[in-house]
Amino acid sequence: MKNSVVSYPSFKSGRKIWLQAHLYLGLFAGALLVLISLTGSLIVFGGQIDTWLNVELMRVDRPSENMPVKALSVILKAAEFVLPETGMIREVKFPRHPDAVFSILYHIPPSPDSYQIFVNPYTAEILGQRLWGAFDWCCSWHGPLMAMIYRFHDSFWLGKIGAMATGVIGVLMLISMISGIVLWWPRSGKLKAALAVKPKSSSERLTYDLHKVFGIYPAVVLLMLLFTGAYLSFHGSFPKQVNTLVGLLSSITIAPDFSNHTSHVDQDPISMDKVLEIANSVIPDGKIDFILLNNTGNGIVKVFKHGPDELMESITRRMVAIDLKSGEVLYTNYGNNNTAGDIFDEWQLSLHSGEAFGLIGQVIVFTMGIVPLVLYITGVLRWSQKLKVKRLITKKI
Template identity: 35%
Template sequence: MSPAGLRRRQTRRKIWLNLHLYLGLSAGAIVALAGLTGAILVFYEELQEILNRDQIVVAVPTHPQVRSLDEMVAAADSLKPSGSRFFKVYYPRRPGLAYKLLYYASVSGEADGDGYYLFVDPYTAQVTGRQLWHPAAGYWRRPLVSFIMQLHYCLLLDRFGVVLVGIVSALSLVSILTGLVLWWPSTGRFTSALACRRRAGWVRRNYDLHKLAGVLSFCVLFPVLFSGVYFNLPEPVNRVVGRFSVLTRPNAWEGIDSEKLYSEPALGRDPIGFQAAEAAVNRAYPGGRLWMLTAPTGERGVFRIAKRDAAELSGFALGYRDFAVDQYSGRLLQVYEAGRGSYGDVFLDWQWPIHSGQALGWSGRIAVFASGLACPLLYLTGVLRWLQKRRATHAREN
């Protein structure tokens, strides 16, 4: 390489190095916290069951017969917090676990008060406990898993925190890309570039640890960070993806815009009830398991029902189907199938399975767990590396 070419290369490397450094120092602490809390939340359901075992884990009878959801809601209604209404139910992921019925208190006619879980034994339709999950005022009354989730999502800073975490995640995408560029061996000697010198001093070992943690976690960490940007800043991501493909997903969390769908009340006709709504979905689409049901809001609201693990859909996208059901006739008003829409829809369908690690089962979850732990490790070793270089520079100057 000519001297001029070498200087250009050194200049480019200096730019990449400064960009990597300043992005890491400015955003690294938040990413480290988000990564650590995200690693914990990979086991979100298991943690709930361990920490709240007395209320969630139930005995399975010799001849188990699951009671109807109507009976369970009636049992929970008798013990619900004053002024609250049934909002949705999360079905248990396996036998021996309680149904989680979410109730919200209303302050101004909306579900804007405290949110409570009422746990109901599916074999006896008896309430096994109640837990404050979404306190309307503040975060400190939340149970541990709910607290960690909000710390991960918004740093306990409400809407400002949601936007901040989204922006920091976007900056971190640039940071890890610059780190990959700085690491990439121009000679093609990848074995040497991945070497970790055990007998070197602690300065070199810290550098090798930072390098290896970044390179080995890149393939998981990059898509996980991108999905984090999507969940916190969905509108900008939708605008970018929408330039390449038509999008029908209304938001990051559901496939159907149920606010634009309405039930048709008829004179003398009562709502069909929860069990009938489940049955309408199961008759039309027997595959998969019920995962969530949201109750209609008002006289013209619709049931929103979600199923997952439908084998006929992509197993990697968790086999999700979303349904909107007329609360009077039981007619399916709309069905959304993950992985079956436009290219843009399919791309966005994958974001939650990727972010949670569930796209690849236990191997995916462990990979996301490890990449989450890599975030504080990268931040710590990066700061130490910066301090080492600062001390070396001061020593040379003096």
Template identity: 30%
Template sequence: MNFARTAWLKIHLYLALGGGFLFVLLGLSGSLSVYREELDELLNPRLTVDEPKGGYLPLDRIMAAVREAHPDRYGAWVLEMPRSRNGMITVWYEKPYETFGEFYAPLMVSVNPYTAEIVASRFWGRTAATWIYDLHTQLHFGRFGWNAVGILGLLLIVSASTGLYLWWPGFSRLLQSFAIRHDAGLARLAFDLHRTLGPSSAVVLLLLAFTGFHLAYPSLLETMLGASDMGHGDEGPEIVSTAAPNGRPVGLAEAVLVARGLFPHAEMRRVTTPAGENGTYRINLRRPGDANVKHPATLVWVDRWSGQIREVRNPNTFTGGQTFISRIWPWHTGEAFGATGRFVWFCVGLMPLVLYVTGLLHWLHRRGSIADREIDLSTLRPKLERAWSAFLRQSADLLRFVRILAGWALVRMMRLAQWGKRRYLD
């Protein structure tokens, strides 16, 4: 083994032993965060509309309900439209006094778009889904954790790159390198899985690591590409109202209508209300052909007093650097590649765990810490088939029991409802 390969092997090994657990933590939390909204709705069924009927209420009425529920919160609010007809409108308040000293903990108000009912008012980080998301972005250590995650992204790039270098077998043995020998012992199986799954997921892992590093330190790449204020979460230039206050401010619906006048086929995804007397509306529009992302790149600023358009950010006029920066967040979340991309990203987030375990088993075997053993699938197959058959039988029995229990409960509820109706009529 030459000196260069030995050096790369030690770097790969030390990074795995030193940061492997953190890579696993970021991968698992990232996988769950891909479906953060779906997870939140699963854990909180009240956040879904069971039978949506009709259309959404006007945004001004939605905002009036939010202000009535939170009369002491001044400044800008951000209304985020649901991705499906069963979802809630989420209204964000960035700096609530209850969590003012925390790194990031805005107020999230969930509003039924059909009734304007305030379903929930929660703080970021106080729910299971956002807690997992914070674990992924800053390990629950605030600014220090945010910077640490950025460094871990850089180390993951090194780890994946060294792994690819050590794996590369040459074109002549490329197909052979993906062979998995299940009858050569547990350690060999672990090594083959590590050698196969690592390169298979390396491209996406490198993309996730690179975009994650940029999200932690956005100014580095933005400065290099001349694309300041273009990244995820950037509000863009500070656009203020130039019209004199007249006591007749433009409403939300009117501001959105004005913004869509430039892009008549676009869908409004987010709108930020004016902050202060000189504030403006900021409307995010999703245009046909765009990915279904939470933060579309098309932005329109509308004057709150005159209703005139003050500024437009049109992706068709972006420079190459601006386009690249604006796509980093959708690349990191998988949103840029649709539902398939999000699922692939979810699966790739599990790979650090698989690679960590298989690499650790191989390393322990090489050190003599664990002994190898043969895996004979011919003896395992009948056991697996019997276990699967037993599982199917138990599942069928369980389903029958659930149906019987549900039928009994339904009959009892109908009888109780009839009894209550008679009591009410009497």
């Protein structure tokens, strides 16, 4: 009886598979990633850029150091003077700094578009208003510059379909990055050469070396950004499914759904000043960041406070839900022990934006925006060089 021989794919054939994956994923998904990454760089400092472009709307001079901020009821009363007859307030964003303003977001049904009213916190003067737009595909492409850039980064102005597409691109480019690392991986004793650009080399070798070093040095950060970006895109499109998937390892705390809530008290709504008083009694520390008003008629208001222990200034986790008629506290996550799933979920956006590591982290993420462009240009050049060589060989044959 002859011994049977089992053949395994050679390293060379395996490398060819990785090379094909790296090439085609990089050529097609990589082109879209360039657009996502460049807009992502701007978003890192999007709030500051938006304020700089709209100083007259978003910045005020504090009259004196001890000048108090006007009561919320006064701010809302001032906003109502310019609010259209059918306008409905969705959100009230509080000033985060002494020279910042109140931003009141409203919409005019049935349009999904939103608008912003800016109010001086010390005088209740209306500073102006502007179209904000919406995430929906119909309205993503208009509004303030930074809002449009953010929506393009998030969904290519295509709403939920675009958000799913960015998630898929993130996954595909993760595979491309991993294939690039596999192809780069040096043999024993060749690590130093694999990490360097060869001096006085040909244009072909220089292109290869630049592609190599721009891919390998920031690889950890790029892999992190691709993973967190894909996670955020899929979580935005399929929150229940993603939470279930994460929940296989650790549960994620989900706030109750109040869409079917009906108040058991038949009386006029309590004042917004009273709402803040209740919220501050439930969550005594931190600063009020914003309030969400429910426009479905179920009389729920949600107050969000930013605590000193939260990772990101732009994301607020502490929340209390209050019945507007009875003043009853329906839910708060304050004092809850975060699960590992909660911590994992919270870190995704803070890692993606760089805020988890402060200003240094933001600067690193900002600079990473140019890396996919360099990789794409050098990758296309390298591909075209190889095609040229193949054509020359074919002609000789």
